[in-house]
Amino acid sequence: MWGGRFAAGPDAIMEAINASIGFDKRLAAQDIQGSRAHAAMLAAQGVISDNDARAIREGLLTVLSEIEAGSFAFSTALEDIHMNVEARLKEIIGAPAGRLHTARSRNDQVATDFRLWVRDQIDGAIAGIGALQRALLAQAEAGADWVMPGFTHLQTAQPVTWGHHMMAYVEMLGRDASRFRDARARMNECPLGAAALAGTSFPIDRHMTAEALGFDAPCANSLDAVSDRDFALEFLSAATICAMHLSRLAEELVIWSSAQFRFVVLSDRFSTGSSIMPQKKNPDAAELLRAKIGRIMGAMVALFTVMKGLPLAYSKDMQEDKEQVFDAADTLLLSLAAMGGMVRDMAADRAALEAAAASGFSTATDLADWLVRELGLPFREAHHVTGALVKLAETEGRDLPDLTLAQMQSVHDGITEAVFGVLGVHNSVASRQSYGGTAPAQVRAQIARWKEKLG
């Protein structure tokens, strides 16, 4: 491709380290889409003839169909997808192929291809998040008023509803989707026509190619256009946060499906057995989802490390962007699909959740609140009285509602029979009516809001 300047071909090792075709072949469809838009624009501007543009545009479709059919012979000697496509185009249509690269460079070409590819992945991630949110919503709706222990420090804290817990993840994922939408809106500018770095002397119409490729506008600065990879970094950052959320839910599923908890039963379709222990049903998918963030965050750190300190404009370092983003995107989309399936299939055990909700003195805060409300105690004193009652119950080996009134009164003589009304877990959750609280009525309102939002 640059034989004019070179007397010798590259060393085999040079070729091995330099070539990107092994992975950037994944950009083939975007590369051809970009080239077709570029050729149409060159003809519209009178830079190349209509006949040449037609031959180029049709020839590129032939190349695309060969790639899709798997009959395309990729060549390492041709380095990357851009030169592979152009060389094959030349074989098919002859001389006019040589006019396609007018007023552009591989630098703006790859930046354009990669933006188009990442944009598609963002759409895929948003769809995957939506499907997972719907699965969580269905779980929340089925168990909007089922009680379970809420934890802090993984110690029983206060009873919450199953629906509320599910909806917490719907909120997280909603922020993930909005981060992806923000990133998409910011990245949707077209680098094509920035050429190598300085723009071009040909009378091109960058607005036309930007529009043809579904971008909102051309990038305004040609140096920035070819050297920017913020869009990939933003994608990886949003993917990392989303993977972190999946990892937290995955960890809960691992804990909840254990014999010690039995809060949920994962479906056979998303579990595995053990080759030695016949009784085992392992939450492998959840464990893998707990781990996948390692790859995604690793990709993010890798690309930040590649980009930091790079002078303007393009440097070959930037070729290292693609494998990281490809792997992270594949991993994220698979993770979202796996979590969606697992949540859709899982069966929460209502009785086990309720039994656990009532243990561990989970309504102690309700008791303290009652002392404040009914007896007018300052909260600090109520806290102290309740602590003494918990201690008493603990030594008696019972839960709070099982203490007798006389035992209660031995700690504080103002306590009346009415206190037992607040010690039940259902009363406890029903009382938490503050906006965003765990009361079933609040949870149902949030479910309705999200259903409307997700359409």
Ligand code: ARG
């Ligand atoms: N394969 C290259 C990449 O991924 C394409 C751009 C090459 N540009 C260049 N001037 N060598 O970055």
